[in-house]
Amino acid sequence: MKLRFTKTAIFLAALIPLERLAWKALHSGLGANPIEFITHSTGDWTLILVLTTLSITPLRRITRQYWLIGIRRMIGLFAFFYGCLHFTTYIWLDKFFDVHEMAKDIAKRPFITVGFSAFVLMIPLALTSTAWSIRRLGGKNWQRLHRLIYLTGILGVVHYTWLVKADLHKPIEDGVVLSILLLYRVGVWVSEKRKQSSIPAPARSGVEVTKA
Numbered sequence: 001m002k003l004r005f006t007k008t009a010i011f012l013a014a015l016i017p018l019e020r021l022a023w024k025a026l027h028s029g030l031g032a033n034p035i036e037f038i039t040h041s042t043g044d045w046t047l048i049l050v051l052t053t054l055s056i057t058p059l060r061r062i063t064r065q066y067w068l069i070g071i072r073r074m075i076g077l078f079a080f081f082y083g084c085l086h087f088t089t090y091i092w093l094d095k096f097f098d099v100h101e102m103a104k105d106i107a108k109r110p111f112i113t114v115g116f117s118a119f120v121l122m123i124p125l126a127l128t129s130t131a132w133s134i135r136r137l138g139g140k141n142w143q144r145l146h147r148l149i150y151l152t153g154i155l156g157v158v159h160y161t162w163l164v165k166a167d168l169h170k171p172i173e174d175g176v177v178l179s180i181l182l183l184y185r186v187g188v189w190v191s192e193k194r195k196q197s198s199i200p201a202p203a204r205s206g207v208e209v210t211k212a
Ligand code: HEM
Pocket: 036, 039, 040, 041, 042, 043, 044, 045, 046, 047, 050, 083, 086, 087, 090, 112, 115, 116, 117, 118, 119, 152, 153, 155, 156, 157, 159, 160, 163
């Protein structure tokens, strides 16, 4: 009941940036360069939601609120949704599907390739986000594949840092948040390795010991 309510609230909250854009578009509130406004807004929200998705596991472990795992998929899918809007804004509204124009732009602004790579890595994650995919791939393989989100986060921050011309404040903030979230995982991994190596070898190879 609590989870269903939280999911509904998050679903509605995650639509607010889109509603805000639609509202501004209808009331001439997108400023002098509406395409730039939409590109920046959708880019911002893609990165914010990628970082939010990455924060669920640490938050869940630290607070012992294990139900939080139930909202991770939805937030991840919203990150992909805003990524799709960001990409569509670029190829449609900005470049009118003009491949020649895009190639010229990519050559001039290599940060676009980095953003595109970050986006491409999100596709297998979105496609395998269902319970059926977890069963099909097996938990371990699924987890391995979903580590691609770390790369999406890193490339997203590089993309942002590279494109900013003057004030690096915001991309650095995002970079710090991402570093904390990734270092937390490294810390957990190191402590699990240590725990494993402190268990005597025969006890670690469970089945064989029992057989012997
Ligand atoms: C799909 C491929 C992508 C393309 C073609 C693309 C392209 C762009 C462009 C042209 C800009 C505006 C640059 C400027 O104003 O000079 C931008 C901004 C941005 N993009 Fe991307 N991007 C892509 C993917 C991504 C992804 C996956 C993320 C996040 C993980 C992301 C995050 C951002 C951010 C945070 C901004 C800056 C927003 C701001 O200035 O407030 N982009 N992108």
